[in-house]
Amino acid sequence: MSDRISPAPLTNAAEYTVSEISGALKRAVEDQFGHVRVRGEISGFRGVHSSGHAYFALKDDRAKLEAVVWKTTMARLRFRPEEGMEVIATGKLTTYPGSSKYQIVIESLEPAGAGALMALLEERKKRLAAEGLFDAARKRDLPFMPKVIGVVTSPTGAVIRDILHRISDRFPLHVVVWPVRVQGETSGSEVCAAIHGFNQLERGGSIPRPDVIIVARGGGSLEDLWGFNDESCARAVFSSDIPLIAAVGHETDWTLIDLVADRRAPTPTGAAEMAVPVKAELEARIASLGARLRGCMSRGMDRRSHAMRSLARALPTADAILALPRRRFDDATGRLERSLETGTHRCRVRLDGIRLSPAVLVRRVTHLQRELERFDARLPVAQSRRLQDCRARLPQPERLARLLGRKLQHDRTAFEHKARRLRPNSLFDRVTQLGALYSTLEARRSRAVSTLLALGRSNLSQAERMLNSLSYKAVLRRGFAVVHDQTGQPVTGVEAIAAGERLSLEFADGRVDAIAAGEAPVRLKGGKRSQSSAEEQGQLL
Structure with a gap:
């Protein structure tokens, strides 16, 4: 039994193509809903498309309607659509055959009453306040x-x-104006760009960098001022390095930048008054302060002059200050004269009471003779000790001789001074004998010093010859050399040298650097190496 297709039932219904049905539906919808106003919440808005058109949907709790705003209409909107905003859209319904959808082509868009914008504004305020912008x-x-x-x-x-x-009335100065649109969809972005532009100016450039910024606009409705409630605009004010004054609207109008700005002015004129002081008032204040300063200086000088005159009257005169020292000086002068007279009289009485006799002089000479003998007995020992101390402290013979000479001169001077004290002629012979004895002792002392110096020179010469004979410098002059390692220490054996080690060879007339090459030296039995082995395994370069 073969499969056969049954013929379709005959009917008189007309056939339509898909395009014909879509066109008929499009004309029916557009004829029926040519101009409508739709209230709903914006959903799916992701910003303006690169073509300039905007696509989103209007929805309520039960349905959703696709919407499109063409580029030309988007430029005329008084505010920027945002996700979740309740709006009233005016336009016409149509269909989109490509996806079998119907949509509204919006010709105008407005918020669904001030309450929706206020609710959006309050939500922004709370969010920005939580971030600390206010x-x-x-x-x-x-x-x-x-x-x-x-x-x-x-x-x-x-x-x-x-x-x-x-500004010209209060304090004329340089004003730089950044032109922007203060109403419409792009007003917020232009204000934001202006604030960033002022902050990017460099000081000393062709366009001067402002010290303060004024953002100003006249009064208007909430929709007219909506561009200044833009979140990006508020963040631009917050990030500005230049102090900013916001003067948007009238006294009762408040926007987000008013809350973020460093200062809020009720009107643009009030912002100008906040920005600059009154030049005339400053000049008057400076003049007043100058007058007060001059008056203060004058009064201060008068007070100080009066105080100085009072102090001058309280000070004593020069005669009063010098009266007591003069009196003391006069008293001391009188006492000095009497003291000199009294002292002279006492000396005269004491001199008259002294009796000079031969017995007194003999006793004095005998005492001095015993003293000289005692000094003569101690002199060799003292001289020997003195010479040893001087030799230990002053090894130079010349310096020692000078010291001994000065000591002899000092002793001679002391002796002569004692001799001059014995003025009677009966002592002249004794003094002469003592002088001869002293001369003899001085001659013996000079000979002893010369002998000691000669002995010291002889010992020094012997030590020098011994040092020269034992010094390794003499060995180096005979053609030998000393090997030093990197630290400067002498090398005493070949086992202490490694291959590649840097060495220093010291000769009699200088040093040269060398490097040990070849394998490590082989230590032979008995601590000796053959000459051929040393040449094969390493050499000093």
Whole structure:
């Protein structure tokens, strides 16, 4: 039994292609829903496509509607769509035949009331506050006298004219304006770029770097100011190295950059007043301080002059100061005269009471003679000890001779001084004898010193000859050499030399470096090596 295909049942229904069905559905949807307003929550928004279009979906708790915003419409939106934002989209429904989906082509987009934007704004505030962007501790003080002010605002609005006019009235200085759009989708990114641009300027460049930045805009609705609530804009203000004043909107308008900025001004004019002081007030204050300073200096000088005059009146005169020392000087002068007279009288009485007789002189001469004999007995021993001490401390013979000469001269002078004290003529002979005895002793002493010096020179010469005969320098002059290792120590045997070791050969007239080459030397029986073995196994280069 062969398989056979049964013929299709006959029908009068018209046949359509897939494209015809898709086109018919597209026309039906567009005719029925040509212009609609749809309320929903943005879902799946990942930013603007590289083509400039934006694709996302609007959803509620039961359904989801695909949405597309063309490039031209995206540029006209007053705020930037964000994930989770509740919006009201105005446009027309259509289908996309390529995937059998229907979607809304958005022509305008607005937040679903101020409550949605406020809820989004509050959520951002909480998140940024948790990160510490609003902390008052990190806010910096504004410079008191800025030289350059940077203004980020629209160059065509009334705000920049108000700021320039206020600055010129208070304190004219250099103002650099960075033009941006202050409303629309790109306003936040442009303000962010302006803040970064001012911070990247270098000091001393062609465009001066501002000392303070003013971000300003006039009043408006929450949607108009939404660009200044952008998170990237707030982070740019936080990371700015230049102090920043935020002046966005009116007194009651608050944005994220107002909370992050170092100072918040209620109006752009108020920001200009915060940025610069009043020149006239400064001049008046300086003049007032100068007058106070001059008055203070004058009063201080007057007080010091008065105090000096009071102190001068309290000081005693020169006569009063010198009165007591003069009195003491006069008293000392009178006592000195009386003391001299009294002392002279006492000396005269004592001299008159002294009786000079031959017996007294003989006793004195005898005593001196015994003293001289005792000194004469001790003199050789003392002289020997003195010579030994001098030889130990002063080995130079010439210096020793000079010391002994000075000692002899000193002894002679002392002896002559004692001799002059014995003035009577009866002692002249005794003194002459003592002088002759002293001359004899001096001659003996001179001979003894000469003998000792000659003996010392002879011993020194013998020691020098012995040293020269025992020194290895004499051996080196006969053609020998001393081998030293790397540390400078002499090498006493071949077993202490390794192959490749650096050596030093000392000759009588200098040293040369050498390197031990070849194998290690072989120690032969009895501690000796043959000459051929030494030549085969190593040599000194």
